[in-house]
Amino acid sequence: MLSLHQLRCFLATYEHGSLTAAAEELGYAQPSVSEQVRALEKTLGVPLFRRVGRGVVPTTLADTLRPYAEQAIAASEEARRAVQSAVSLESGTIRFGMFGAARLYAGAQIVADVLERYPGVRVELIGQHSNEVQEQLRRGHLEAAMIAATSVESEGMTVIPVARDELVYISADPSRLTTPVTAARLAKASLIMPETTWRNSDSVRILLRRFLHEAGHNPQTRIEVEEAEISVDLVGRGLGDSVIPRAAAEQLIPRLAPNVDWVSLRPKQYDVMAIVHRRGAVLSPAAQVLIEIATKHIQSVAEPI
Amino acid sequence: MLSLHQLRCFLATYEHGSLTAAAEELGYAQPSVSEQVRALEKTLGVPLFRRVGRGVVPTTLADTLRPYAEQAIAASEEARRAVQSAVSLESGTIRFGMFGAARLYAGAQIVADVLERYPGVRVELIGQHSNEVQEQLRRGHLEAAMIAATSVESEGMTVIPVARDELVYISADPSRLTTPVTAARLAKASLIMPETTWRNSDSVRILLRRFLHEAGHNPQTRIEVEEAEISVDLVGRGLGDSVIPRAAAEQLIPRLAPNVDWVSLRPKQYDVMAIVHRRGAVLSPAAQVLIEIATKHIQSVAEPI
DNA sequence: CGAAAGCATAGGAACCTCCTTGGGAAACCT
DNA sequence: AGGTTTCCCAAGGAGGTTCCTATGCTTTCG
Structure with missing residues (x-):
């Protein structure tokens, strides 16, 4: 099987026109390079150098091989370099x-x-x-x-x-926001909840379920939507109320439903x-x-x- | 040191997302591929796969490495192909x-x-x-x-x-071409000879020298030029005669000096x-x-x- | 013709590669 | 949930490769 090591030895030999010089450049003994080159010639099945008195001379097949060998070596060195720069966050x-x-x-x-x-x-x-x-x-x-x-x-x-973020009750109806919302009140509310797909494992849902269960109530949602943005929008249209993290409320309400406001739960719940x-x-x-x-x-x- | 073998194992593993599958594709046992990949990770000093339960998952560093690895492999395969096609005279x-x-x-x-x-x-x-x-x-x-x-x-x-080619005496003067030229006559001729640089080792010179010596004469040239074409041209201008291979005469005379003709030496000499x-x-x-x-x-x- | 240069060969030590076997963890299947 | 399967790692050992030193042979050069 072709190996980079063989190609390296081949190129050094090609450039120096000498196994001894190649060995010196590569830091090996001369017979080692000789062996690698011979192995390469064997795997390719062709002579790459003519052994001629003092020194070796590349054949035309060596000329043919050279650019490919250089490309393979270059790619392997590029690989090293690319990985190193990626690991140092210069790229990648x-x-x-x-x-x-x-x-x-x-x-x-x-x-x-x-x-x-x-x-x-x-x-x-x-x-x-x-x-x-x-x-x-x-x-x-x-x-x-x-x-x-x-x-x-x-x-x-x-x-x-x-970090933790408080869950807040949002509504377009100011009368429902005068006091913190208890489990009892929440159980009676008409809720619009996002993250439909994840219904049972969404963290807000889990928190709310626990919140209600502890007070002996069952959760009940009126409308299910996928996106938090849409549920806020719907709350703004007065179609129901919702419970979302406070930071989400602060971000979404001004943009999507300025008439909506929020109030804490009681006791406060945190995601x-x-x-x-x-x-x-x-x-x-x-x-x-x-x-x-x-x-x-x-x-x-x-x-x- | 980076090796093609390691890169091959890496690529197979990357593509299958599995050491076992890679080993199967490559025709090795799984631990062998595992070892190669680990060696590659060691030489690069970075993790290439996360071992995660069943299977392995490429890291972003593996993503970075892949194109270079592919290029190196491709170049090595191209090398093989190019050499083979050169040896079969399809290229090279x-x-x-x-x-x-x-x-x-x-x-x-x-x-x-x-x-x-x-x-x-x-x-x-x-x-x-x-x-x-x-x-x-x-x-x-x-x-x-x-x-x-x-x-x-x-x-x-x-x-x-x-093949052999007769040496012939060429001249612009028909009177010198009526009979084959002997060594005695040649010794007296005013000769224009090509291949100046190789004066002493040119085969025509050697033949002529031997031809003359055997008859007890010494060679003597009037004009020395580098190119056979020029000497024929000069013969055409009547500046002297020359001795050149017959095939050269047949090729050059019609083109350069139609007034020149040729005659054999006696005895005939062959290059x-x-x-x-x-x-x-x-x-x-x-x-x-x-x-x-x-x-x-x-x-x-x-x-x- | 002797000296120097350069490749090939030989033998042995260190290393690498690959295999098989066994173990453990995760995923899958009742 | 427990058993089975899948897939990886680890260990140990056989065989091959790599690399060295030493040596011999051929060519080249003074």
Whole structure:
């Protein structure tokens, strides 16, 4: 089988017209280079050099081989270089999981920050929802992620809480916002909830279910939609109320439904955001950078833990 | 050190997302591929796959590496292919030595014939003079050549005579061409001789010197020029006479000096053309092809042996 | 003709490659 | 939930490769 080592020896010999000189350049003894070249000639089945008195002379077949050999060597060296520069974050891709709400909070700003610090990299923020992200983590397609920790069955995962965000009750009807909403009142409300696909494992849903169960009530939603933006929009149209993280409320309400306002639950409920990665994993520099930046931003819009 | 083998294992693993599948494709046991990949990771100093439960998942560094690995592999395969096609004369270069006069006889026709039979090849006809060609042979820069055998000290060389060509006396004065020219007459003639640089080792000179010496005369040349064409031209202008191979005379006189004619020497003298190569050398297909074609053409203009 | 240069060969030590076997973890299947 | 399968890693050993030193042979050069 053809090997780079053989090609290296061939090229050195070709350039020097001498096995001895090639060996010296490569830091080997002369018979070693001789052996490699002979092996190459054998695998190709053709003579590459004529052994002629003092020295060796390339055949025309060697002339034919040379450019390809050079290309192979060059590609292998390029490979080394490219990987090194990627590992030092001069290039390459940083891939990081992030659930929908967190992206809403700070996604664009995080990408901008990373690109400012590492102009050569490509950034991928992956995943729509915490559970989806978690699945990718579990499968190893992601190294680390920022997720809503409440929804995590954390087996095999290391979870590092970073910030918490209060869940607030939003409504277009000011009369429902005069006092904090209790479980009893929430159970009677007509709710519009997002994240339909993840109905049973969405962290906000889990929190609400627990909140209601503890007071002996059952959750009940009137309208299910996929996007948080749409549920806020619908609340603005007076079709129902909703419960969403406070940072999401502050971001979405002014934009989508200025007539909507919010009030706390009683007792207050918190969605916890956390960094998550496989237990025992050694994080790449890329992942560490993104964790650092994402944490900083999340903590600037939500409450640090 | 990076090796093609490692890259091959890496690529197979990358494509299958599995060491086992890669091993199967490559025809190895799984631990072997595993070892190669680990060695590659070690030499690069970076992780290329995350080992995650069942299967492995490429890291972004693997994504970075892949195109370079593919390029290196591709170049090595191209190398193989290129050499094979060159050895089968589908491509590559045929290099062949040929002394000036022989090129004059049939050079262009030989090149045309080779190209017709092997459209992909490049042809190099090398060398101005038999001695120069012979030197290149000795140094191994040429595999084989067609030379004027008279001038060869053939030690270490295999010489295969192919054709002989009579040396003829040419003149613009018809009165000197009525009878064959003897050594006595030649000694008195005013001669224009080509191949100045090779004065002492040119085969025609050697033949003439021997021809004259045997009759007790000394050679004497009036004008020395480099090119056979020029000497014929000068003979046409009546500045002297010359002795050149008959085939050269037939080719050059109509073109350069129609008023010139020729006559034999007495006794007739012959320049011998031969194929020459290093003793014991195994000739490449390319060289064999050129020998065959050149021989055919030389024998069509000169007298076969 | 002797000296120097340069390739080939030989033999042995170190290393690499590949295999088989066995173990453990994750995923899949009742 | 428990058993089975899948897939990876680890270990150990056989066989091959690589690389060295030493030596011999041929060519070249003074």
